[in-house]
Amino acid sequence: GAVVSQHPSWVICKSGTSVKIECRSLDFQATTMFWYRQFPKQSLMLMATSNEGSKATYEQGVEKDKFLINHASLTLSTLTVTSAHPEDSSFYICSAKASGTERKFFGPGTRLTVL
Amino acid sequence: KQEVTQIPAALSVPEGENLVLNCSFTDSAIYNLQWFRQDPGKGLTSLLLIQSSQREQTSGRLNASLDKSSGRSTLYIAASQPGDSATYLCAVTSGGSYIPTFGRGTSLIVHP
Numbered sequence: 141g142a143v144v145s146q147h148p149s150w151v152i153c154k155s156g157t158s159v160k161i162e163c164r165s166l167d168f169q170a171t172t173m174f175w176y177r178q179f180p181k182q183s184l185m186l187m188a189t190s191n192e193g194s195k196a197t198y199e200q201g202v203e204k205d206k207f208l209i210n211h212a213s214l215t216l217s218t219l220t221v222t223s224a225h226p227e228d229s230s231f232y233i234c235s236a237k238a239s240g241t242e243r244k245f246f247g248p249g250t251r252l253t254v255l
Numbered sequence: 256k257q258e259v260t261q262i263p264a265a266l267s268v269p270e271g272e273n274l275v276l277n278c279s280f281t282d283s284a285i286y287n288l289q290w291f292r293q294d295p296g297k298g299l300t301s302l303l304l305i306q307s308s309q310r311e312q313t314s315g316r317l318n319a320s321l322d323k324s325s326g327r328s329t330l331y332i333a334a335s336q337p338g339d340s341a342t343y344l345c346a347v348t349s350g351g352s353y354i355p356t357f358g359r360g361t362s363l364i365v366h367p
Contacts, residue, residue: 146298181359182359183344183357183358183359183360184299184344184346184357185357188355189354219322223365231296233299242286242287242348243304244355245301246291246295246298246299247298247302249296249297249299250299251296252304
């Protein structure tokens with residue numbers, strides 16, 4: 141099956157710094173990528189949807205200036221958490237979809253801890 | 256807006272039992288329904304995908320059924336093993352948006 145990778149798998153940073161998370165589709169071209177956030181014992185909540193070459197569409201309540209998403213190529217999307225705060229500590233998971241299919245493949249997730 | 260509910264929230268059973276995990280959704284106009292497994296601190300592993308036109312899917316000891324009219328899906332796990340311990344998530348993709356809505360999951364512990 142298709143493989144989606146995320147880097148880093150975990151990161152610890154100081155409050156006020158920015159963190160970039162990469163999501164790559166390794167063996168297919170992902171026309172659409174989705175970013176989710178998961179708090180402990182909660183379900184995945186969609187943050188934003190990004191299509192290659194266009195601006196991301198953010199879900200209600202998600203600050204686009206805080207969570208910057210760049211989908212610059214068909215195999216890479218990045219999520220940058222700017223000026224991170226402890227409440228941004230969470231598990232971030234990306235999902236990728238190829239054109240012509242509705243099946244989505246999920247990355248292994250990135251654990252962000254903001255001190 | 257689609258809402259997905261999973262019952263029970265947690266389940267602890269002895270090894271060897273047959274299990275049923277439930278998923279219900281409010282909008283029956285779905286595109287597909289997918290069951291995932293999530294191990295602690297890990298991403299998602301897709302288990303079974305059921306298209307809206309299908310009634311069930313099977314993979315090994317797993318069987319998932321779909322009843323769109325009643326807004327329900329069940330994941331059946333036969334002869335459970337300790338390695339089945341994980342959180343099981345149900346995700347429903349509604350027609351039009353193609354974006355899945357997740358339930359909160361069922362946390363399963365299978366003890367030896």
